[in-house]
Amino acid sequence: MKAFEVNFDGLVGPTHNYAGLSVGNVASLKNAAQASSPKQGALQGLAKMKALADLGLKQAVLPPLERPDVNVLRQLGFSGSDEQVIKRAASDAPSIYAATCSASSMWTANACTVSPSADTHDKRVHFTAANLANKFHRSIEAPTTAKILEAIFSNEQFFKHHSPLPLGDHFGDEGAANHTRFCEDYAQAGVEFFVFGKYAFDTTKQAPVKFPARQTFEASQAVARLHELSSAKTVFAQQNPDVIDAGVFHNDVIAVGNQNCLFYHEKAFLNTVQVKQDLQNAYGNSPLHFVMVPENQVSVYDAVRSYLFNSQLVTLAPGHMALIAPGECQENSNVKDYLDSLVSQNGPIKEVKIYDVKQSMQNGGGPACLRQRVVLNEAEIAASNQAVYLDDTLYQTLCQWVNKHYRDSLTEKDLADPALLIECRQALDELTKILALGSVYPFQR
Ligand SMILES: NCCC[C@H](NC(=O)CCC(=O)O)C(=O)O
Numbered sequence: 273m274k275a276f277e278v279n280f281d282g283l284v285g286p287t288h289n290y291a292g293l294s295v296g297n298v299a300s301l302k303n304a305a306q307a308s309s310p311k312q313g314a315l316q317g318l319a320k321m322k323a324l325a326d327l328g329l330k331q332a333v334l335p336p337l338e339r340p341d342v343n344v345l346r347q348l349g350f351s352g353s354d355e356q357v358i359k360r361a362a363s364d365a366p367s368i369y370a371a372t373c374s375a376s377s378m379w380t381a382n383a384c385t386v387s388p389s390a391d392t393h394d395k396r397v398h399f400t401a402a403n404l405a406n407k408f409h410r411s412i413e414a415p416t417t418a419k420i421l422e423a424i425f426s427n428e429q430f431f432k433h434h435s436p437l438p439l440g441d442h443f444g445d446e447g448a449a450n451h452t453r454f455c456e457d458y459a460q461a462g463v464e465f466f467v468f469g470k471y472a473f474d475t476t477k478q479a480p481v482k483f484p485a486r487q488t489f490e491a492s493q494a495v496a497r498l499h500e501l502s503s504a505k506t507v508f509a510q511q512n513p514d515v516i517d518a519g520v521f522h523n524d525v526i527a528v529g530n531q532n533c534l535f536y537h538e539k540a541f542l543n544t545v546q547v548k549q550d551l552q553n554a555y556g557n558s559p560l561h562f563v564m565v566p567e568n569q570v571s572v573y574d575a576v577r578s579y580l581f582n583s584q585l586v587t588l589a590p591g592h593m594a595l596i597a598p599g600e601c602q603e604n605s606n607v608k609d610y611l612d613s614l615v616s617q618n619g620p621i622k623e624v625k626i627y628d629v630k631q632s633m634q635n636g637g638g639p640a641c642l643r644q645r646v647v648l649n650e651a652e653i654a655a656s657n658q659a660v661y662l663d664d665t666l667y668q669t670l671c672q673w674v675n676k677h678y679r680d681s682l683t684e685k686d687l688a689d690p691a692l693l694i695e696c697r698q699a700l701d702e703l704t705k706i707l708a709l710g711s712v713y714p715f716q717r
Pocket residue numbers: 289290291292293294297300301374376379381382407410449522635636637638641
């Protein structure tokens with residue numbers, strides 16, 4: 273049976289803002305307190321989805337979460353009506369309040385880790401919503417994210433959902449931002465590649481010193497166990513701690529893989545020779561393409577600023593891959609020169625397509641952060657919720673929905689406006705009908 277890589281992009285939520293919440297993420301701190309445009313952000317994301325659908329790729333959409341998260345604020349002792357909870361939290365604990373307003377669920381690469389049925393022992397597609405333990409504003413995403421995934425992939429014959437890993441630093445899990453899969457054809461068993469930032473239980477091992485390692489070895493191993501992956505076709509590798517300290521907070525800021533190709537920076541891994549050997553051994557006889565970008569052409573500094581590696585690497589035709597890159601790659605002359613030379617080589621990456629996702633980029637989320645890859649065969653696609661797959665009609669409907677509900681601009685001061693919660697709930701209530709999701713949000717129960 274044929275199988276496809278389906279990109280599930282996160283819709284940018286109505287509270288999209290710049291609150292400087294992510295230490296270790298250069299863009300998030302740099303743009304803290306700037307005004308954002310939720311409307312522009314959502315439309316930019318939708319335009320990228322539509323462009324990829326028009327390229328013939330399968331595209332779907334994941335909804336944003338309810339924000340501000342008044343239930344979390346209540347758990348923290350703010351009480352009264354929703355309006356009072358918001359006002360009290362915004363004035364007494366502005367940093368905590370800002371964290372509960374983040375639209376960070378837009379970066380669906382971090383929503384979960386997915387293993388396709390071709391790789392798992394019971395031949396079901398396995399999902400583990402990521403606990404995102406390292407950042408408070410992200411650690412509150414998993415419960416509703418899991419509900420949404422269960423609502424889309426509800427058929428137990430085909431889909432298996434696991435609870436997020438236990439919260440806490442030891443099992444910090446950031447989902448598919450640190451997970452790549454290699455395969456000849458999407459329908460065949462592939463090699464699942466887990467990249468982690470540190471060992472949590474062995475502190476004698478090397479680890480970053482300046483910024484946190486969000487993903488642990490132990491978390492990656494737990495996900496591989498839960499998903500019943502074959503150990504012969506699973507590879508674990510440590511990220512280079514120095515690049516984490518240079519702002520590479522997820523592996524997808526320094527490497528991206530697809531089918532038989534790994535596109536990565538020279539400094540991405542702690543032991544690159546071993547990583548390549550392990551991947552090739554697990555992959556089998558046909559050669560993997562290792563496309564290495566040398567530091568002397570694109571430095572880690574330029575990679576972090578341009579988000580070159582946070583591109584999507586997609587297959588447009590057999591043997592013809594395209595890099596779906598953010599606009600910032602064109603503005604950096606080293607990166608631009610590198611990309612010009614890349615497509616003239618005779619490698620698997622034949623073209624580069626540039627999209628503007630600046631609203632998300634300013635919080636450290638490029639094209640790859642905005643999507644979760646779910647490899648599904650024809651039967652699994654048919655067994656999933658059809659209303660989330662993007663076609664021209666859904667694209668038009670969602671653009672109208674954004675234009676109706678979203679604000680043009682949002683500042684920190686605006687976040688404290690209790691009307692924002694009401695607007696968000698109205699928008700999400702309508703969206704769950706458009707996407708046929710049922711009642712997935714706390715306010716709907
Ligand atoms: N995969 C990309 C994730 C980007 C995300 N940024 C943020 O949460 C920034 C939010 C803010 O600062 O308002 C993060 O760091 O996890």
